[in-house]
Amino acid sequence: MNEATPLTSSSVLPQKGTPLAIPCKLLGDVPLPAAVIHEAPLAHNLAWMQRFAEAHGARLAPHGKTTMAPALFRRQLEAGAWGITLATASQCRAAFVHGVRRLLMANQLVGEANMGIVAELIEGGADYYCVVDSVENVGQLGPFFAARGLELQVLIELGVTGGRCGCRDAIQVEALVAAIAEQPALRLVGVEGYEGMIAGGDEVAAVRAYGERLVDTVRALHASGVLACEAPIVTASGSKWFDLIAEAFDEAELREHYTPVLRPGCYVVHDHKLYAGAMADVKARHPHLEGELQPALEVFAHVQSLPEPGLAIIALGKRDIGHEPDLPLPLRLYPLASQPEAGMVPADVTAWHTTHIMDQHVFLAIPQDTPIAVGDVIAFGTSHPCLTFDKWRQLLLVDDTLTVKEALATYF
């Protein structure tokens, strides 16, 4: 066990075990597989979604759980975002430690250890919000934060029947308002929802109706005087129906007297299939909308084995790339081994397809006469970026020449 000479004394290992000297060349210097974010579409997406939100009079609090990369949070805030949305107390802590001050936790805060994390954040200066949908939870939060001498800002969560969390009806909302009123440590500041659970039937109509329900609810609460803030928050929106929620929130009264907040997450790197399709739907609903989101996230991997005609095994697996709802999508082949002189000139391989994925291997069906060799490199796209980010402790930011300019650390 102890015969070997250690290579490093500190044992600080970035993702997949290997430190990198930056700048460097993605193809050659970097051990593959590697997850890559392309600089130009990233910058485009940051600006595009910010502009979209502002055009509708809404604030942007991008969902940070997608990337958990503070270097991207920083870019989102610099582009004009109002805050960062997160899913858990630990995620909020990671964001706050890296400089994010306004944290919108789009879940109930449950468990004393998690409440302890949030108390520490608020004591440290965080402008923190969480959601509540349960009288029980209110009864847990109130005494905990009162004992710490702190105030906790909460939003009532509205849900849909058959959906995920959130109050299903006005009676539940009423009970929750009454429960919050009994807890001096809790400050009710608005209404939260997530339209992404709506499925089946006329989804567009249902999402619009849900957006209106959120607006109606926050107005009714405001009118009844139970909201303890000047510009109450109304917030929803994932990355699929963001246009419909933005429209539901786009009213002169809301612009002036409320804080409408959109929370898409995947937009920042977009994707090659699921959200590409959602973007096409947005464009179909708004033919005059200028520009669109562009895919920025790819994973580069080697051809590992060519054991049978028509089959390539790729050194890439579930440990490296998301595979739901669609298997990894082959985009471009860099023939580094098969045609070294042309290695950096990629061929379009979007017609190929992945047939199977294992922990460390992808099975790719390829044309039998393809010039390809073990050691060639393929760039893959994804369908839904979230479950690719969490496979990596750092993603590599590259420019048009595939020069690595920055390593973006993640904190999952």
Add this chain to the structure above:
Amino acid sequence: MNEATPLTSSSVLPQKGTPLAIPCKLLGDVPLPAAVIHEAPLAHNLAWMQRFAEAHGARLAPHGKTTMAPALFRRQLEAGAWGITLATASQCRAAFVHGVRRLLMANQLVGEANMGIVAELIEGGADYYCVVDSVENVGQLGPFFAARGLELQVLIELGVTGGRCGCRDAIQVEALVAAIAEQPALRLVGVEGYEGMIAGGDEVAAVRAYGERLVDTVRALHASGVLACEAPIVTASGSKWFDLIAEAFDEAELREHYTPVLRPGCYVVHDHKLYAGAMADVKARHPHLEGELQPALEVFAHVQSLPEPGLAIIALGKRDIGHEPDLPLPLRLYPLASQPEAGMVPADVTAWHTTHIMDQHVFLAIPQDTPIAVGDVIAFGTSHPCLTFDKWRQLLLVDDTLTVKEALATYF
């Protein structure tokens, strides 16, 4: 962005963002969700599989890709393992940096950056092995390691038609032997395979035949004088058919003149369904086999929301626990919130079932009259442990009282 007071100056965040003081109480001190390894079944499994391999005259090189936890590698080596198997060059580096000297990489070594990592390991004193199945790859490895003045130990990989990597027939093996012979930097030391790709038909017979093919091939190569070592290696075995491979390797001649190596990975923590079933099959094939593997890995999470009768939303998602081939399996409910006085006395909830999983949420179907509250804790089991380990930067080793005794860091 910079208004907040940083909580820590070093920004070193263990998994899910929160450092822990150890020892501590899992239920109360630790922000959930948390991945947990139970100490007693872990110790049992380490000893059980080592004894099993030794009883068959085989060495054990547990597949480290399952856990990528050097603290577990150390325990495996201390229990008597011959080395650690890994899937990639970066994994090998992570293991070596943490003190593992003998590294069996059960894949081809592809790409110059990956070869560079391995060269550094060999220079540092690693006893490193990789597999080859391609003449092209041999032509890449030979010059690379020759230029560094190093020798690379390789095993020929045998595969099955319709399977993953590896030579399909003897003609390919012959071509590979000839190609290796032309590369003075390469030392052929044995034969490798993975029986886990065999599916359909009489699988038991097919796995036995594959084991025999591995043995026959290494014998033939040895007889022909092309193996450059005293006790050639023959290796296979995942966690499902390990008994059949062990039997195929269990011959007096192999015990004496070869190095048979088994490579199961999942055995170390076992599971609650997929490998539990495989273990039942092993026991059915060997009714007199003493003892069996025990599940050691669980993920603990809070009840997050109870929005409708019969539905509990759990603060646990694809980011926290594997969900293939089966969704997370509810095991025990700790009624911390619903019955605080009995909070540490768990109820059996194995009859409940998960109906859906999202990035950060699990949907659990529960009996409508169940006493349960937001804040209660449920321990979940998994089916296939590999894809739970890679969700965590550390797993928590707990004793029978759920006291956390050690945090086991992972290096994915």
